[in-house]
Amino acid sequence: QSESKKFAKPIVIHSELYNLLSGVDRPRQILLSVPSGPSVDQVLDKLLPHLSVGDLVADCGNSYFRDTARREKTLESVGVKFIGIGISGGPEGALKGPSIAVGGDKRGWQQLQAILFTIACKSNGSPCCEYF
Numbered sequence: 001q002s003e004s005k006k007f008a009k010p011i012v013i014h015s016e017l018y019n020l021l022s023g024v025d026r027p028r029q030i031l032l033s034v035p036s037g038p039s040v041d042q043v044l045d046k047l048l049p050h051l052s053v054g055d056l057v058a059d060c061g062n063s064y065f066r067d068t069a070r071r072e073k074t075l076e077s078v079g080v081k082f083i084g085i086g087i088s089g090g091p092e093g094a095l096k097g098p099s100i101a102v103g104g105d106k107r108g109w110q111q112l113q114a115i116l117f118t119i120a121c122k123s124n125g126s127p128c129c130e131y132f
Contacts, residue, residue, distance in 0.1 A: 017046055017047070017050070018050075021047075021050045026052055026054065026055065027052065027053075027054035027055050027056065028051075028052070028055045028056070029055075029056045029058070029111060029112060030047070030055065030056065030057045030058065031058045031060055031085075031112075032044075032057065032058065032059050032060060032061065033060045033061060034061050035061055036059075036061040036062050036063040036064065036067070037063070037067075039061075040059055040061055040063055040067070040071070041071075044057070044071060044074075044075075048075075048078070051075070051078065051080045052079075052080075053078070053079030053080070054079065054080075054081075055080045055081070056080070056081040056082070056083070056105075056108045056111055056112070057075060057080060057081070057082050057083075058082075058083045058084075058085055058108065058112060059071065059082070059083070059084045059085060060085045060087055062085075062086050062087060063084050065084065065103060067084075068082075068083075068084030068103055068104055069104075071084075072084075072104045072105055076105070081104075081105040081107055081108035081111070082104050082105055082108065083102055083103065083104035083105055083108040083109055083112070084102070084103045084104050085100060085101070085102050085103075085116075086100070086101040086102075086103075087099075087100060088100075088101075089121065093121065096121050097119055097120050097121035097122070097128075098119070098120060098121060098128075099120065099121060099128040099129070100116050100119065100120045100127075100128065100129040100130075101129075101130060101132055102116065102129070102130065102131045102132065103131070103132050106131065109131040113129075113131075116129045117129055
């Protein structure tokens, strides 16, 4: 059976970008879950005009590391942290928690570390989640 996860704040889901951004306290932590490639850039293009200094965007779509580095540089220029997150585990990971590999802005990793540790599967009691 899967373990129940509890978070300090509720997870909020919106279908409209404006509602998402206006309904989240700043600095915002935004986790993207879209297919890697051009779709990530398309979403970032829509987000960028609305982001504020100190916000964090995490790409959870297993993007190519060079794309992550390019996106990190772009967002860093406007004071926004960016990290790329590799998610592994397939259907079993969806039930028991995935293995998580994080790259990009180390401060962003530190901001999300606690929630990523909670989400990740566990091996011998330790989360399968690390910054690379």
